[in-house]
Amino acid sequence: MDTFELSSPGWVPTATLLLIAAAILGVIVYAMRRSAARKPHSIIVGLAVAIAVVMPAIQLFMMHVHRSANLEPDRLTVKTSFYETVVEFKDIRSVREEASHTLLERISYRSNGMGLPGYRSGWFMMKEGRKLFASVTDDPTIYIATSGGYDIALSLPDTQTLVRRLEGVVQPSMRNE
Numbered sequence: 001m002d003t004f005e006l007s008s009p010g011w012v013p014t015a016t017l018l019l020i021a022a023a024i025l026g027v028i029v030y031a032m033r034r035s036a037a038r039k040p041h042s043i044i045v046g047l048a049v050a051i052a053v054v055m056p057a058i059q060l061f062m063m064h065v066h067r068s069a070n071l072e073p074d075r076l077t078v079k080t081s082f083y084e085t086v087v088e089f090k091d092i093r094s095v096r097e098e099a100s101h102t103l104l105e106r107i108s109y110r111s112n113g114m115g116l117p118g119y120r121s122g123w124f125m126m127k128e129g130r131k132l133f134a135s136v137t138d139d140p141t142i143y144i145a146t147s148g149g150y151d152i153a154l155s156l157p158d159t160q161t162l163v164r165r166l167e168g169v170v171q172p173s174m175r176n177e
Contacts, residue, residue: 003123004162006080007139007155013119014057067135069154071165078152080135081114081121087152089169093145097159114115139153
């Protein structure tokens with residue numbers, strides 16, 4: 001089994017998530033001060049603060065770990081933050097390199113994933129109607145078309161090695177599609 005490390009999110013998505021957490025905390029503090037005369041329930045306020053602090057911290061941690069593409073004897077397993085998918089080699093139709101900014105323009109909306117500036121992880125819908133499993137940063141990206149009803153997009157520091165390895169397993173009859 002060969003393992004390829006996926007690209008780490010840069011400083012922009014990390015800073016964005018920290019700003020979101022700070023904004024949520026600011027709203028909670030503002031709401032607590034506004035309702036001080038009404039004596040808010042401390043349990044609700046405590047839960048809100050815990051969620052505002054813990055959830056972004058978990059997301060930040062998961063953005064930077066658990067990201068890999070594993071080539072097994074008969075399949076490709078992709079793990080990214082909270083998501084994972086497996087595609088059999090027989091289901092891979094084509095593999096190509098694509099600029100990440102071009103790919104991001106083709107994404108319509110997030111169906112179950114994390115979308116921050118410069119970082120996409122999880123399940124998305126493409127403008128052309130296909131589902132997409134993505135782990136995309138600003139680094140070069142590999143686009144893997146499958147016959148399974150979804151495609152895969154991965155950003156890696158070295159895309160050429162994985163492209164060569166996957167091209168070797170693409171079914172010859174599928175290459176012409």
